[in-house]
Amino acid sequence: MKFHAFLIKYAEIGIKGKNRYLFEDALMKQIRRALRRIDGSFTVCKEDGRIYVMADNDDFDEEDVYEALQHVFGIQGICPMLQVEDEGWDKLCETVVSYMKETYGQEQYSFKVQARRARKNYPLNSNEICRNMGEVILNQIPGVHVDVHNPDVMLHIEIRQKINIYSKTVKGPGGMPVGTNGKAMLLLSGGIDSPVAGYMIAKRGVVIDAVYFHAPPYTSERAKQKVIDLAKEVAAYAGPVNLHIVNFTDIQLAIYEKCPHDELTIIMRRYMMKIAQDLAVKTGCLGLITGESIGQVASQTMQSMAVTNEVCEMPVYRPLVGFDKQDIVEISQQIGTFETSILPYEDCCTIFVAKHPVTKPNLNIIKRSERNLEGVIEPLYEAAMNTVETVWCESER
Ligand code: ATP
Ligand code: MG
Numbered sequence: 001m002k003f004h005a006f007l008i009k010y011a012e013i014g015i016k017g018k019n020r021y022l023f024e025d026a027l028m029k030q031i032r033r034a035l036r037r038i039d040g041s042f043t044v045c046k047e048d049g050r051i052y053v054m055a056d057n058d059d060f061d062e063e064d065v066y067e068a069l070q071h072v073f074g075i076q077g078i079c080p081m082l083q084v085e086d087e088g089w090d091k092l093c094e095t096v097v098s099y100m101k102e103t104y105g106q107e108q109y110s111f112k113v114q115a116r117r118a119r120k121n122y123p124l125n126s127n128e129i130c131r132n133m134g135e136v137i138l139n140q141i142p143g144v145h146v147d148v149h150n151p152d153v154m155l156h157i158e159i160r161q162k163i164n165i166y167s168k169t170v171k172g173p174g175g176m177p178v179g180t181n182g183k184a185m186l187l188l189s190g191g192i193d194s195p196v197a198g199y200m201i202a203k204r205g206v207v208i209d210a211v212y213f214h215a216p217p218y219t220s221e222r223a224k225q226k227v228i229d230l231a232k233e234v235a236a237y238a239g240p241v242n243l244h245i246v247n248f249t250d251i252q253l254a255i256y257e258k259c260p261h262d263e264l265t266i267i268m269r270r271y272m273m274k275i276a277q278d279l280a281v282k283t284g285c286l287g288l289i290t291g292e293s294i295g296q297v298a299s300q301t302m303q304s305m306a307v308t309n310e311v312c313e314m315p316v317y318r319p320l321v322g323f324d325k326q327d328i329v330e331i332s333q334q335i336g337t338f339e340t341s342i343l344p345y346e347d348c349c350t351i352f353v354a355k356h357p358v359t360k361p362n363l364n365i366i367k368r369s370e371r372n373l374e375g376v377i378e379p380l381y382e383a384a385m386n387t388v389e390t391v392w393c394e395s396e397r
Contacts, residue, residue, distance in 0.1 A: 001102045002062055003080035007166055008051040008072050011174070025331075026075045026177035026205070027051060031210060034072050037397060038064040043322040047160060052083075066170045073203050074180075075172030082165040089124070092163060093136045099165055100141055100155070103339065110147035111137065117159045129157060141306050176205030178239050183207040184317060186289040187282035188234075188243065190226045190347055193291025193320055195234050195337040196328050200319040201289050202238035208394075209283050210234075210241050211276050218352075223345035231393035233337045244279050248272075250380045253353050258372040259279070261354040265299045266361045267370060268352065269308045271381075277314055278385060287315040293323050303360040310363060333358045 010027060013359050017085045028051060035042045035053070040060025045052050053065065062080070073210050084095055100111075115129035124132065133155075134146055156246050158164040186198040188210040202208050212227045224245065248271075255267050292300050299308070309316060320328055332338040 001099075002058075003082070004055040004058075005081050005083045005164075006053040006069075007079040007081050007164060008053060008063060008069070008075055009077035009079060009169065009172070010051070011076055017303065023074070023177060023180055024051060026153075026179040027072070029179065030072045030074065030177050030239065031069065034068040035065070037340065037395065038068050040064070050160075050164075054083075058214050065264055070173055072168075072177070073175035073205065073237065074174055074177035076174055077169040077172050079166040079169050080196045083162050084165070086122075086159070086163055089132075089156055092157075093133065096133060096155070096165055097140045100137060100144075100153075100167075103167065104153065106143070108143040109152040110145050110150075111153040111155055112146060112148050112151035113137070113155050113157060115157045115159070119159050119161070119249075122159045129159070133157060133335065162362055173203070173237070175203035178202055178237075179208055181205035182286045183209060183284055184287040184289050185276055185283070185285040186210040186234075186241075187276050187291075188212050188227055188231060189291070190223055190230065190341065190343075190345060191291065192325075192332050192338065192341040193293065193296075193328055194289075195230045195291075195341060196331045196335070197289050197291040197317075197319050198234045198241075199237055199331070199335050199337075201317055202234070208234065208238045208241050208289070209244065209280075209285055211244045211246060211279055213246050213272055213275075214249070215249045215252055215352075218249065218252075218334050219346050223347065226340060226345050228393060229340050230337055231391070232396055233335075233340060235393050236395035236397050237335065240392060242283070243393050244283075245391065246275055246279075246384055247387055247389075248275075248384065251377065251384060252375060256352055256378055258376065259369045262356055263361065263366060263369050264352055264354050265357045266304055266366060268309055269299055269304075270311045270366070270370075271377075273308055273316075273386060274311050275381070277312055279388065280314060285314075287314065287317050287355070289317045289319070291320055292318045293320045293325070298357040298359045301359050304358075307361045307363050307366055334373045 024046055031044050041056040043054045043056055051078050066078055069075055082099055113130040113133045115126045117126050153167050155167045181204055184206050185199055188194045198208050210231050214224050231241045235241045251271055255264055259267050334340060
């Protein structure tokens with residue numbers, strides 16, 4: 001049986017009152033965006049506390065619908081359903097029995113009927129619907145039995161303007177609809193971690209802008225293209241991402257020239273954070289996001305992160321902070337960024353990296369080293385800010 005109607009389940013906790021509209025409207029907007037990418041024409045609508053996706057005709061593949069909706073944060077589950085007009089009890093029984101037969105065939109299974117009556121003028125109440133329909137199913141489908149505690153099949157019958165019949169749920173990605181929680185600036189490198197970090201914060205409903213520090217000719221056009229590709233892959237979940245590409249070469253060279261080489265990475269990272277923050281303020285972002293995880297590399301020891309973080313005035317979200325690399329790799333494989341992340345293009349952090357970077361930097365010493373940059377760095381900083389290239393990255397799936 002091919003389904004043409006889908007009930008969208010979302011978590012309702014914490015979204016009472018006015019917030020509920022914002023949540024539902026954002027969710028519907030993201031659902032429409034996801035469905036635009038597949039064949040078919042769909043109507044997304046709302047009926048008190050329910051969101052439906054209805055196919056306008058038969059020109060679609062049901063699997064595409066699930067695949068598209070599994071990229072929409074806020075969806076807990078997608079239930080393929082029959083939605084029928086109320087044409088009397090006997091007709092409803094007939095429809096339900098044929099639905100069960102077509103969906104579960106000759107299987108032996110236990111079931112329970114769960115009825116909801118949103119329209120109180122319906123002649124039977126919820127209990128009566130459950131009991132009577134249960135009996136009809138028992139009588140007409142051989143080999144099935146009722147189990148009210150742990151049924152194999154939970155058959156939902158909802159009496160509304162029309163009648164909804166469904167029993168299956170395809171798992172959604174969970175989270176909150178993008179657009180319900182402000183905007184943040186993701187520091188996006190070509191690595192494995194930062195795309196995953198962006199995915200995780202977008203999952204909490206946050207719109208993502210991204211910044212990439214490019215150092216031509218030390219980093220190639222292909223390295224830049226790789227980051228654009230990653231931004232597009234994150235956009236499959238997060239919605240379109242504005243990627244700001246900063247030309248970081250002159251700043252890096254100045255640091256290389258003026259500061260002790262074992263402190264390069266940490267000073268460079270402090271400048272990255274400062275620039276990211278300035279861009280964040282300019283674009284209305286309320287926080288920064290990085291792919292850092294405690295202890296992963298020299299620049300991610302507690303001491304290094306404290307020194308890096310010292311330049312930040314806005315919150316820095318590090319969703320991977322407690323994750324092992326393997327856990328991060330698994331998420332990146334699951335969301336589809338891994339293959340791009342492991343392409344072997346150079347990264348500006350690795351090119352200018354010292355043989356023995358400090359792992360326990362001291363803030364006062366770092367600040368003293370940074371004084372060597374006074375008078376040199378300011379025009380470079382300004383030039384970097386004035387030459388930012390912004391690329392609109394939309395999913396190409
Ligand atoms: P990733 O896999 O995300 O590149 P990493 O393990 O290579 O992380 P680092 O190179 O120390 O770790 O980078 C830590 C974080 O700093 C990254 O997750 C990213 O958020 C940010 N970052 C590093 N390099 C860049 C860059 N060239 N442009 C933008 N952000 C960067
Ligand atoms: Mg990296």
